[in-house]
Amino acid sequence: MRAAPWSPGPLDDHRPEPAPRVLPYHRLAHADPEHRWWKPLVELLLFGAFYLVLTVVFGIVWAVGLMAVRGEEAMDDLVLDATALDIMDPAIFFMLFFSLVLMIPALLAARAIMGPRPIGLLLSVTGRLRWGFLARCLLVALAIYALGHAAALLLELAMLGTPPPPRPVAGFWWLIAMIVLVVPLQCAAEELVFRGYLLQTVGRWLRRPVFAILLPVPLFTFGHLYDAWGLLAVAVMAVVAGWLTWRTGGLEAAIALHVVNNVVATLFGAFGLADPDAQESTGLALALSAAMQVLFAWLAVRSARKHGVEVTRTVRPPRPAVLGPGAPAWGGPGAGAWVCPGPPACPGHWAGQAPGPVPQRLP
Known part of the structure; x- marks a missing residue:
């Protein structure tokens, strides 16, 4: 019987499986085989463009x-004296906080285009978001x-006497609704980015997590307009949130800390x-x-350990393709190809590679 004109290489492959990689949170981009070093830079440009468009549209609708x-x-009044904005004015409050929420769809759209995938x-x-762990962290932070x-x-009572009674601001109930609904999203948006x-x-x-934790701290810190003590407080929170994200394998603990801090x-x-x-x-x-x-961070890590929260992701590299017998790789080592055996099985052709890369993988 004449052999088929195009024959695949052998399926038997006794090479050892590639060793799996265990990736902590800050290295998760390497879970994507399409990862390239330049992709986050393009992702940043896309994020900025999407966020600019969303904020302009939102600003027009809000105005x-x-x-x-x-x-x-x-x-x-706002245009003439923008420095006199009252953050407790419900309209101003909504504009300031919801404009930050728009970072969520902008970043997710950029990530959907550039990867890595899954976006979660x-x-x-x-x-994905681990809702159970997030709920436990929220309760711990509230307590x-x-x-x-x-x-x-x-302490204030002991030192200064009776404090002044509460005096709810105008539009109090509108503010309460936005504090409950918008502020948590604003905190989640900042954690998603920073x-x-x-x-x-x-x-x-x-590779080292200390760089991933500390290098973003100045960007987060100097995005706030406080004095030296206030900026130090923001920097401490940024370090704690970054360490928690790495140590617990996700954003849940950092989101819980940020939400409770801002809501309070x-x-x-x-x-x-x-x-x-x-x-x-x-x-x-x-x-x-x-x-x-710091107390919250300690308790959150204990909770993660107690409930078996995953803090790393195990990734198995793709298995190299199998080459046809005696055939060079198409497009590089390990790419694999179907092979024409030449005459007489394939009259008129010399043995060589197929005119297109068709890698064969083990089942």
Whole structure:
């Protein structure tokens, strides 16, 4: 019997399987075989372009809505004196916080184009948000912040006497609704960018987690307008959140810490117990916030260990293709190809490679 004109190489392959790779969170980009070092730079450009378009559209819609409700003079006041914005004005509050939420769809769209995939690798090593772990972290953070601020209140009572009574600001219930619905999304958006995208971007290039944790800290810190004490408090939170993301294999603990911190701060402002526009802080406030965040980090890691939360992702490299007998690789070593055996099985052709790469893989 004459052999078929095109015959595949042998299926038997006794080479050992490629060793699996165990990747921590900041190295998850290497789970994608299409990973390239330059891709996060293009992803950043796409993210910036998408975010710019979304914020412009949102700004127009918000301005039209504001003028429809309050009249055209409302926009005139904002344009003439933008430095006098009252963050506790419900309209201003919504504009400032929701504009940050738009980073979520912008970054996800950029990641969908550039990879790595699945997109959920931005959230955790499992490729998804681990809701149970997030809920436990939220409860732990709420308990710590409640105890911490209660202790601060008792100290204030002992030193200064009776504090002033709460004085809810105008539009109080609108603010409460936005604090519950918008602030958590704003915190998740910042974590997705500063502890998700940036940690994994640095991790594409540098193996050690300390670089992935610390290099994004200045970008997050100087995005806030505070004095030296306030900026130090933000930097401490950035370091704790980055360490938690690496140590727990995902963003859940960092999101929980950020959400509770911001919700508590804005609630104090809504009740008139703190000035949300204040840019000055103190060493005592820094010590209190740092102590609460370090305690939370310790308890969150213990919870992750107790409940068996995955902190790494195991990836098996693709098995190299099988080559036909005696055939050189098509396009490089290990690519594989179908082979024409030449006459007489394939009259008129000399033995050689097929005119296209058709790699054969083991089942």
